[in-house]
Amino acid sequence: MRRLFPILVIFTGVLLSYAMSIALLPVVHIGGITLIGAPTEQTMGSVQRIFYYHVPSAWTAFILFFINLGASVYYLIKRCATADIVALVTAEVGVVFCTVVLVTGPIWARPVWGIWWTWDMRLTSTLVLWLIYVSYLFLRKFSSSGQTPLLAAALAVLGALCVPFVYFSIWFFRTQHPQPVMGGGGSIDPRMLHVLLVNWLAFSCFAFLVCWSRFRLEKVQREVDEAHAMRSLLDDPSAAARSMR
Amino acid sequence: MSSNPYLFAAYAATWVIHIIYLATIRRRYARLKREIEELKK
Numbered sequence: 001m002r003r004l005f006p007i008l009v010i011f012t013g014v015l016l017s018y019a020m021s022i023a024l025l026p027v028v029h030i031g032g033i034t035l036i037g038a039p040t041e042q043t044m045g046s047v048q049r050i051f052y053y054h055v056p057s058a059w060t061a062f063i064l065f066f067i068n069l070g071a072s073v074y075y076l077i078k079r080c081a082t083a084d085i086v087a088l089v090t091a092e093v094g095v096v097f098c099t100v101v102l103v104t105g106p107i108w109a110r111p112v113w114g115i116w117w118t119w120d121m122r123l124t125s126t127l128v129l130w131l132i133y134v135s136y137l138f139l140r141k142f143s144s145s146g147q148t149p150l151l152a153a154a155l156a157v158l159g160a161l162c163v164p165f166v167y168f169s170i171w172f173f174r175t176q177h178p179q180p181v182m183g184g185g186g187s188i189d190p191r192m193l194h195v196l197l198v199n200w201l202a203f204s205c206f207a208f209l210v211c212w213s214r215f216r217l218e219k220v221q222r223e224v225d226e227a228h229a230m231r232s233l234l235d236d237p238s239a240a241a242r243s244m245r
Numbered sequence: 246m247s248s249n250p251y252l253f254a255a256y257a258a259t260w261v262i263h264i265i266y267l268a269t270i271r272r273r274y275a276r277l278k279r280e281i282e283e284l285k286k
Contacts, residue, residue: 020256050255057259096266100259107255210267217273224280231284 005212012205019202022195023052038195050108051192056200057100058126060207062163064094065133069160072153081222084149087156088140089214091133093207098130113176121169122177129166132159 021028022037029035041048071087074080105123106116117123136155140148170177188196 024252024256046249047251049252053256053259093266096262100262103258103262104255107251107258111251206263210270214270217270217277220281221273221277224277224284227284228280 005209008205008209012202012209015198015202015205019052019195019199023049023199036191038192039189041192044112047108047111050104052195052199054101054104054108055196056203057097057104059200060203061094061097061101062167063204064090064097064207064211065129065160065163068094068156072156072160075149075153076157084153085215085218085222087153089211089218091136091140091156091159092214093211095130095133095137096210097203097207098126098133102126102130118176120175120177121173122166122175125162125166125169129159129162132162 018035021030022035025037026039027034028037038049038052040046068087068090071083071090074083075087105126109118110116132155136152136159139152139155143151145151169175170179
């Protein structure tokens, strides 16, 4: 598995570069090869290209939150430490991608809607979702109780319930936000769809690599914490006995 | 074309957010390495 990691890093780097170039330019020439990128949207112009980062980031965040849900439910049933680590890691990386969505959205809204932010259902529910997972991470970081993973898992279930609400909010409520490009009755140019899916694949690979790296870090960190606890127990058994009383 | 600064800002912000997060992971790796060295002593 360790040999696979650098190969995946190179693959993801190349894929991200390719995805970014076809997202930014309608036609890309590299060393005699011509790549077809996304055409410029007629109404919004080049600012619409934010779409190729905004939407894949949102999809990646949603997938990570669903993995977090699965891992949290598994932890609640089996009390498996590995599932707890997976839940923590996917929540953390999911929050990063959700932050990208909340930052790129207003940057796109300003030239198109004339405002940075509006309290409509899609935007507000996305912000609430982000706040739930940020509070999840704060709970994990600042609570020293032995019940923390259990409480966090319960909070994660609540957070994941918000994901479908965020996605379907533009179906059920009148919002400023546009309708979904897939599954919402809208249509999209096949070249735009291709660029969107390539960017999603690139971001998914990137998220997987970051999660992998963060998982290894968390696993070793827990082993080191256990070793520290064992060492302090061996160094001063009377203090440990006092704390047990 | 007047929208280009927004496009640049959005792409730049995306990578700044990811790079900041990767930097925190790197810092945590460095701290963990120091802890392991201390444990070995």
